[in-house]
Amino acid sequence: MKKIFLSIILVLLFGTQAFAESSLWKVEKGGNVMFLGGTIHLLRQSDFPLPVEFEKAYTASDLLVFETDPGKLNDPSTQQKLMLEAMYTDGSTIDSHLSAQTYQLLNEYCASSGIPLSKFQKFKPSIIALTITVIELSRLGVGQEGVDMFFYKLARRDNKVVEGFETIGQQIHLMVGMGEGNEDEFITYSIKDLESIKQKYGAIVDAWKSGDAKELNNQINAELKIKMPNLYRKLLTERNKNWLPMIEAYHKTPEKEFILVGAAHLVGEDGIVEALRQKGYKVEKL
Numbered sequence: 001m002k003k004i005f006l007s008i009i010l011v012l013l014f015g016t017q018a019f020a021e022s023s024l025w026k027v028e029k030g031g032n033v034m035f036l037g038g039t040i041h042l043l044r045q046s047d048f049p050l051p052v053e054f055e056k057a058y059t060a061s062d063l064l065v066f067e068t069d070p071g072k073l074n075d076p077s078t079q080q081k082l083m084l085e086a087m088y089t090d091g092s093t094i095d096s097h098l099s100a101q102t103y104q105l106l107n108e109y110c111a112s113s114g115i116p117l118s119k120f121q122k123f124k125p126s127i128i129a130l131t132i133t134v135i136e137l138s139r140l141g142v143g144q145e146g147v148d149m150f151f152y153k154l155a156r157r158d159n160k161v162v163e164g165f166e167t168i169g170q171q172i173h174l175m176v177g178m179g180e181g182n183e184d185e186f187i188t189y190s191i192k193d194l195e196s197i198k199q200k201y202g203a204i205v206d207a208w209k210s211g212d213a214k215e216l217n218n219q220i221n222a223e224l225k226i227k228m229p230n231l232y233r234k235l236l237t238e239r240n241k242n243w244l245p246m247i248e249a250y251h252k253t254p255e256k257e258f259i260l261v262g263a264a265h266l267v268g269e270d271g272i273v274e275a276l277r278q279k280g281y282k283v284e285k286l
Contacts, residue, residue: 022051022211023263025273027251028282034251035061036273036283038216038263039147040208042137047205050147053286058151061160061258065250068164068171070152078168085176086127093121094128102184109191125179129190136197148260165243165261178231189227208263211285217268225270237270244275251281 023038035057049055058064072078088097095103106128110117115135120128155162166174179186193200200219207215225232243265250257266273276283 022053022286023208023213023216023266024051024053024057024211024286025266025283026057026286027276028284029251029280032251032253034247034257034259035286036266037147037258037260038208038266039260040204041146041148041262042134042142042144043146043150044141045143046141048150050150051209054147054151057258057286058154060256062255063161063163063250063257064151064155065257065259066148066152066162066164067261068166068168069162070148071156071162072168075168078172081169082172082176085172086124087122088124094123094125095121097125097183098187099184102187105191106187109194124176125183125187126176129179129187130175132194133190133197136194137201140198140201142201151258151260161255165246166239174234178234182228182230185228186231213267213273213285216263217271220264221268221270236264240265240270240272240275244272247272247276248279 025036027034027036037054037057088094094106098106107117109115110132113132113136115132117128120131123131152162154160204216204219206212207219221232221236224235243261247259250259261272265271268274273283
């Protein structure tokens with residue numbers, strides 16, 4: 001699940017001490033300034049403290065903008081909405097939505113990894129894949145919080161305004177629908193990628209720490225774009241296109257914004273950084 005799901009989660013990226021560069025950009029045009037921070041949504045404790053550039057951007061900003069409001073993610077009502085969409089309501093189970101071969105692959109992987117697939121029989125493919133990914137990441141010491149939640153908590157403490165590009169409902173619908181229509185392909189590719197999750201995660205962390213945008217794009221986006229172009233479009237290009245006018249609107253306000261989204265959205269030829277440059281903004285790495 002993880003060149004795709006490192007791409008997804010860690011699209012749907014970490015931090016440590018200061019480096020020559022970081023995954024953070026300063027955007028300027030017409031005398032206005034904002035900051036774009038590429039995040040990793042889940043971190044290890046050893047990845048803190050975060051790069052000093054992120055801390056400086058936070059201090060200089062009046063308003064923080066996330067993919068969605070992080071504070072609502074653990075709200076009981078959000079969990080209830082997720083469960084309603086995540087499970088089959090027609091009485092069917094995951095085996096009836098996969099081919100026999102794909103279900104066997106999933107069952108064998110879970111058995112070999114000590115993951116009780118029997119507990120997830122009523123869940124849709126994307127939720128099973130994400131759950132397995134989180135379990136595997138937790139075995140690497142990855143916790144449930146990352147860059148986004150770190151700065152969200154600081155913003156709440158400091159009474160800074162927090163906003164999001166998408167509603168919780170939009171995020172849930174996106175998450176649940178990732179494998180819809182190509183369940184076999186989605187599960188098969190995800191499981192195969194899980195076999196290299198340790199190496200993949202480490203490579204993404206290293207690229208994020210050093211601000212290597214090219215390597216981040218290679219690690220997170222490149223294969224997803226080739227192997228699952230529809231999912232790439234749904235997760236990245238369509239959302240980037242939707243967010244771009246919002247980013248431009250924020251940039252015109254007197255406040256200084258700090259926009260924090262998954263690093264996959266910022267890098268590469270389809271990323272937000274390149275789109276802003278094409279529109280005449282001065283975008284420089286910090």
